[in-house]
Amino acid sequence: MNLSPEIEAILHKFQVQPDALLGHGGEAFVFALDNGRILRIAHAGTSQQDLIDRAALLSELAPGAAQLPFAIPAVLEIHQIDNRVLTIEPRLPGRPLPDVLLETGGSARANLIRAYLDAAAGLGDLSLHRPWYGEIRRDNAIRTAVFADYLVQRAAAGLQAGGAAFRRIDPQQLAAALPTPDQPEFVHLDAFAGNMLAADGKITAVLDFGAVCLMGDRRLDPLTAAIYLTPAITPSATDDDRAVAQAWLVEHDLDVWFEPAQRWIAAFWAFAHNDKALFEWCQSILLA
Structure with missing residues (x-):
C-alpha cells in the first residue's frame, strides 16, 4: 500500500516500519508500535478534538467493558504532528x-x-x-x-x-x-x-x-x-x-x-x- 508522505513521516518519528500496518478503515490507519501498543493515525481532516471526544467516550464505557467477555479500545496518548492527529493505544488480542x-x-x-x-x-x-x-x-x-x-x-x-x-x-x-x-x-x-x-x-x-x-x-x-x-x-x-x-x-x-x-x-x-x-x-x- 502506498502511504502518504505525512504518514511516512509519522512512522519515521516513531521508528515504525510501513510493514507494521495492521489495517485501515474509515477512520484511521493502524500500525503495530510494539508487542503491546498500536499507533492509530487518523485520516486527514480529523481534528484533535475528535480524538479527545473519542477518548472520553471510551473512558466512559470502560467500566462496563470490564464486565464483557471481549475488549474494547482505550487511549493512552494523543499526539498531533503537523496536520495529522494520532493516538497510542493498547494492542487488543486476536x-x-x-x-x-x-x-x-x-x-x-x-x-x-x-x-x-x-x-x-x-x-x-x-x-x-x-x-x-x-x-x-x-x-x-x-x-x-x-x-x-x-x-x-x-x-x-x-x-x-x-x-x-x-x-x-x-x-x-x-x-x-x-x-x-x-x-x-x-x-x-x-x-x-x-x-x-x-x-x-x-x-x-x-x-x-x-x-x-x-x-x-x-x-x-x-x-x-x-x-x-x-x-x-x-x-x-x-x-x-x-x-x-x-x-x-x-x-x-x-x-x-x-x-x-x-x-x-x-x-x-x-x-x-x-x-x-x-x-x-x-x-x-x-x-x-
Missing part, C-alpha cells in the same frame, strides 16, 4: 474476524458466527446514560426526545445525501416499521465482522467506536450484525453463515425486525458514495 472466518469451517465456523452475534448483542451492556436519543459524538448530531423521531431524521439525511434515486423512499415508513425502546441505550451501529477480532473460536475485541455510535435501541446491534453478513459488506461470509445468523435471530425473537432494520440501515448508509459496494447494496435494498 485477528480480524473476516480473516479467521476464511480459515474456519464446519461447526467451529457456525459457533464463531454465533459468537459474533452474541458480541454485537452484548454491546448494549455498555452502560452509558444520556437524556436523549441520537448520535453521541457525530458532527451535526441528530438528537431527539423520541427514538422514532431520530430514526426518521437520520434516514431522511442519508436518503437525501444518497441522491435523486432515493427521492421516493419515505423515511417515516422506514422508522414506523421498527420497535421503540423503553429508554436510550448504547448502540455501536458498526459492529460488522471487520470491526471485530477473534481467536480460539471467540470474539476477543470490538473496534471502531466511531461517529455512528448512538443512544438508541440496543437491538439494532445484533440486527445490523446479521444484516452486515451480506457479501457486499462481508465478502468472507457465506450463505451458511447467514442461515446461522437468521437462526440466532429467531432464537432471540429478533427475526421479525430483520427486514425493517435492513431497510432503515440501508437508508442510513445511503450517503456512502465513496464505498461502491456498500452504496450499491443500499440501492439493491431500497430500490428493488
Whole structure:
C-alpha cells in the first residue's frame, strides 16, 4: 500500500516500519508500535478534538467493558504532528474476524458466527446514560426526545445525501416499521465482522467506536450484525453463515425486525458514495 508522505513521516518519528500496518478503515490507519501498543493515525481532516471526544467516550464505557467477555479500545496518548492527529493505544488480542472466518469451517465456523452475534448483542451492556436519543459524538448530531423521531431524521439525511434515486423512499415508513425502546441505550451501529477480532473460536475485541455510535435501541446491534453478513459488506461470509445468523435471530425473537432494520440501515448508509459496494447494496435494498 502506498502511504502518504505525512504518514511516512509519522512512522519515521516513531521508528515504525510501513510493514507494521495492521489495517485501515474509515477512520484511521493502524500500525503495530510494539508487542503491546498500536499507533492509530487518523485520516486527514480529523481534528484533535475528535480524538479527545473519542477518548472520553471510551473512558466512559470502560467500566462496563470490564464486565464483557471481549475488549474494547482505550487511549493512552494523543499526539498531533503537523496536520495529522494520532493516538497510542493498547494492542487488543486476536485477528480480524473476516480473516479467521476464511480459515474456519464446519461447526467451529457456525459457533464463531454465533459468537459474533452474541458480541454485537452484548454491546448494549455498555452502560452509558444520556437524556436523549441520537448520535453521541457525530458532527451535526441528530438528537431527539423520541427514538422514532431520530430514526426518521437520520434516514431522511442519508436518503437525501444518497441522491435523486432515493427521492421516493419515505423515511417515516422506514422508522414506523421498527420497535421503540423503553429508554436510550448504547448502540455501536458498526459492529460488522471487520470491526471485530477473534481467536480460539471467540470474539476477543470490538473496534471502531466511531461517529455512528448512538443512544438508541440496543437491538439494532445484533440486527445490523446479521444484516452486515451480506457479501457486499462481508465478502468472507457465506450463505451458511447467514442461515446461522437468521437462526440466532429467531432464537432471540429478533427475526421479525430483520427486514425493517435492513431497510432503515440501508437508508442510513445511503450517503456512502465513496464505498461502491456498500452504496450499491443500499440501492439493491431500497430500490428493488
